[in-house]
Amino acid sequence: MLTASSDLVTIARSQIALLTQSLGAGASAVYLTEETSDGMPPNLIQVVAYPDDNVPTLPPETFPMLPTSEKGDLVRQRRMVLPLIYQEAILGFLMTGRDDRDWTEPEQTQIQQVANTLAVACALDRRCQWLEENQRRVYEQQNHFLSSLLHQLRNPLTAIRTFSQLLLRRIMPEDPNHKFVSGILREARHIQDLLAEAEHPTPLLLAQSKTGLALLPAAELEILPTDLREILDAISTAASAIAQERNLHFMAVFPEYIPLVLANAAALREVLGNLVDNALKYTPEEGCVGLSVSVLDGGYVSVIVQDTGVGIPASDMTHLFERSFRGRQADGNISGTGLGLAIANDLIKKMHGNIQVSSQPDLGSIFTVNLKMNLES
Structure with a gap:
């Protein structure tokens, strides 16, 4: 399910506030488009609207998917519906309107600039979400590999520790080799402690620094x-x-x-x-x-x-x-x-x-x- 990040919501709100305060828009909304797999029109996901109770959730047919060659705005007197286009793809729509007067050409240009800003913001938001999801998958793969590796190390390490304990019982304390066998046993225990620590890692958020946790x-x-x-x-x-x-x-x-x-x-x-x-x-x-x-x-x-x-x-x-x-x-x-x-x-x-x-x-x-x-x- 496509979602809008908090950053994108903040940007959309700021652009709608600009339309409201500078151009006198009475109602505005920003929608994202989500492609469907059954050939049906894309789903429309409302990101933000102003005022909240006056902008209805619109059906997909309200915003026809224009061919990328058609850059014209859908201007119906006092209401405008602009596709948010980035690199030939329609990522969403901006709807804005007012009841007291028609939009002038300079105002339409300003609204188009707002749409362009929102299009770039939507593209960056989708790219960030894709990168985070990709990073999450890589992290999970690495975590699975590490878990398997730790599991496979446990048995031979237990064998080394057992052999060391048996050997230590057969070597007298005054034997020069006694300290070396003791060292092997001590190191085996140390590695087991580290493996036990690694098997219960601190949960790691992708956005936080790994420096202090990868210890x-x-x-x-x-x-x-x-x-x-x-x-x-x-x-x-x-x-x-x-x-x-x-x-x-x-x-x-x-x-x-x-x-x-x-x-x-x-x-x-x-x-x-x-x-x-x-x-x-x-x-x-x-x-x-x-x-x-x-x-x-x-x-x-x-x-x-x-x-x-x-x-x-x-x-x-x-x-x-x-x-x-x-x-x-x-x-x-x-x-x-x-x-x-x-x-x-x-x-x-x-x-x-x-x-x-x-x-x-x-x-x-x-x-x-x-x-x-x-x-x-």
Whole structure:
């Protein structure tokens, strides 16, 4: 069923008010045409009328569908019916009239201008509705695909977690491999948590920005006193294994005492894990990646991720936290989506912290995450 948006209704009302106040029209109405599938005359849908109780709903035959070559107005002395034509298509009709005098030629020209304005407005309104409907269909298709993918991931992930639990029972705590198996189990649980979050997404309106909603964990974060060391130990274990595999040097240096920070544990793990993963990804063989912590004056704790990698050009720095931006790396052979830093920055802001960056091309980068300390403990 064809409908008129609130914007189109507003424009139609303003044009009818113009006819009423400037030209003395006593009654006016704007109609949309909706094609029928049975060859019958098109349906007429009233958009707005003035006055409301004096303009009847007119049958289709009242407004004959003129061939596109006939641009003449239907002028019957004091009443005018003008087709709203845009790109050879009749999208609706404007009816206006008055009882006290006939329309002069200059007045007819002004009414035609009003009709032209309404025709463009109708065309834009239909185009917007078509785009929104098309976007909705694409969104639903993507949502169905994502739901199927998440469902298919659940079973193998459960198997990985089960195998890890069984393997962990067979490895003594003093075995050097114990921490790696623990890391596999921890990562499997983390992925399951993310999948559980993705299976219950926040309803998304097409007109609203997706930036704040396309985050994992959820956009609304619960901020609590958080054990930073526990998160860093888990990240360090995984990073050590990756560095060993890629022939990199990884070093984690933490003070003996790390105060609790105000954060969301899952979100903070996402942020720091992403920064460390980027450092490992963009550092060539024999390079170094470091993870350290500093307790600052003023109630802040800083987590520093430093590498000797490819660095970031100055021209890319201002766009670094934009979604889908990869800058110079887009032309390289390292895969990526350009989403990681944008998500990390958004999550840190939600935790009332910030990320600072310094970098030099071919010398490396330093990412510093500043978090508020829990001063109530």
